[in-house]
Amino acid sequence: MIKRLKICLILLVCMFLTTGCWDEREINDRAIILGWGFDQNEEGDYIGSAQIVVPGEVGERSSGQGKGYIVETATGKSLLDVTQNLQRKLSREVFLSHQKVIVIGERLARNGISNILDVYSREPELPIRTNFFVLKNGEAFDFLEVPYKMEDMPSTAALKMFQSTAGPESTTFKDFLEGASSEGISPTVPILEIINSKKEKEKDTETFRLGGRAIFNQDLELVGFLSYRESVDRLWIINKLNTHKLTTNLLGEEGNVGIMGMNFKSKIQPIIQNDQVEFHITLSGTGVVRENNTALDLKQPKNLQIIERTFNKNLQDHMISTITKVQKEYKTDILGFGQSIHKKYPRKWKIWKKDWSKKFSDADITVKVDINIERTGVTGSPLHLKESEIQK
């Protein structure tokens, strides 16, 4: 009996020792930050804006109370300073583990963002799987203030937009760090743009959309933008494009054809001759016809070939113009061409990597696109056409 009592006593003591209450922080003592925005003012100080969840109001928006989040800002010499100053405005403790989105204002991006990155890789609370955006033509603070109707939090909306249109999930921050820390590829970041969704006179019509890609040089200063269509080309070249809808006008026919492109692959072959480099880029993909606004009957294999040929031609032209723009205008290798040399000619790379951006902008490029149309949907020719209008 006494032994049992002893065991009970020991268990009781253990219970008090192992409750783990030391670090307890109740959810209503925490300011859960979902999105961060960073800007720089004229004096060079950083302005941080945080989108903070107001737990009680999430989901109650339909009943018209509150919007589920608040936006607070603070300034400081560094990000840590900003966080400290922000805390002074918050009754709850800043909690960063759930943060999903970081947005950088354009001015800060142009001045260079190397000073705000370290805190993100050092802090163990912060996940490396984070979404990273640049706000074109604006301040990150404005972005966080834009109400977005479909999601509770605008930050969530931004990352969902990115996932459903462009590519791999939540890897932009890691990809950025990887690009910044390695030679042979320069980092890029997706863009968000604030636009007016409906008629301008109406109130509350501001919303945002996903743009193309912001190009950073090796000093992590913003040098330029790619449009959305050009950023698709870039994704295809670096082998990260999942699916994309492509439309093209047919030569010699009226109307256009749209396909759902899939299985995009790319191969970059550097060829070095006489200290001069040439890149052969082979791009392939499969497509399913989703829209046919021409009179062509797609049951006929020859008509499919016409479509394939036109797609190959047009995509190739666009690709060349994108690459030339990157080469001549920005002189920054964001396409991983340097890495392909590093992999194939590692010895040559050691000599070249110092002035790679010059070599890159002088390199000759050839592009070959090969789209293979696999299916045409459940009709051959458009159903609304009369028999006589169909082109066999």
Next chain:
Amino acid sequence: MKISKYQIFWIIASLEIGMVLLLTQSPAIEEAKQDAWISFVIAGFAGIGITFAAGKLSLLYPNKTFIQYSQSILGKWLGRIIVIPYFIHWLSVIGVIFRQSSEIIQMTLFTQTPIFILIVLLLLLVIYVNYIGGIESIGRCSEIMGPLILLMVIITLVLNFNNLEWDKILPVYTDSGLKSILKGGLTPVSFYGESVLIMMLLSFTEEPKKGVTCAIWGVGVVALLVTISTLEILMVFGANLSSRLWYPFFEMARYISLMRFIQNLEIIVTVIWIFSIFIKLSIYLFVSSYGIAQWLNIKNWRKVIWFVAIASIVLSLIYPNNNVASVSYLEQYWLPFVLPVNMILIPLLLWGIGVIRKNSKQIDK
């Protein structure tokens, strides 16, 4: 106190894998860049070699521990002196492991808890397991925890398959060269080499000969898993980024995101990783208490546990910060001293002299 040969396998595997995954990958990748996985392959074979030598040495006197047979081989006084480096090694490493592991637990799980509390709680657990059953209960614990630890590593590796980009390990060899690859293998070898602990453990096994085979298997399995995980780290983060992350394997566990709901697994990984630390600390505590008891002819080795426990608290708190405890300890003591002397030189020396003595005795007969 007796342990089975399978328990030897689980003890060796679970005591090695935790710290190897935590501390060796970043320095190896820093040295050998994207060829670090080759360093790990080489280190794995070297580790197996060290285990083999230590095992062979112990098999000369299968019923004696290292402390006892060093006296049989070298004579009473020289044999006693040659084990002193091991006591320094064991006691100091207990302190360092306590410090590092609680530092990491504090960083990932309990950010506000004082480190002293974490160390004491872990220490009480380790003392308890030693006091209640010595090596036998550690063996049983590792039989339960070992499979969980290996499973945790395998799950982390499998769940990262969708993040891999295999061409990140190119180009092979040209960027680093043989010298860097070998240099990168140094830290992993020094961790695999901790299997020299079997010199103290083999005398407790029922079948010492098979115990050696199992210990070698233990090192082999760990080496294989760690090599694969290094490959994956390189393919996920690339050589530049992963050399700068302090704990790339944990970072990889955090990076898991499958179907948008299997996320934030690092907590589970940390908790299971603590199992490995627990086994490692218990073994070191057991070995040093038992060893000191035999060395000083103390009958009841359990009394020595208290001395070692207090020493390890002191040794874990003397470091001014985490960098000294991990980086300086590794670079200034572990790599230049423990690896060549304690893991290679002394075992080989004793093995050589031991074989000669045995042979001459047989000739005498």
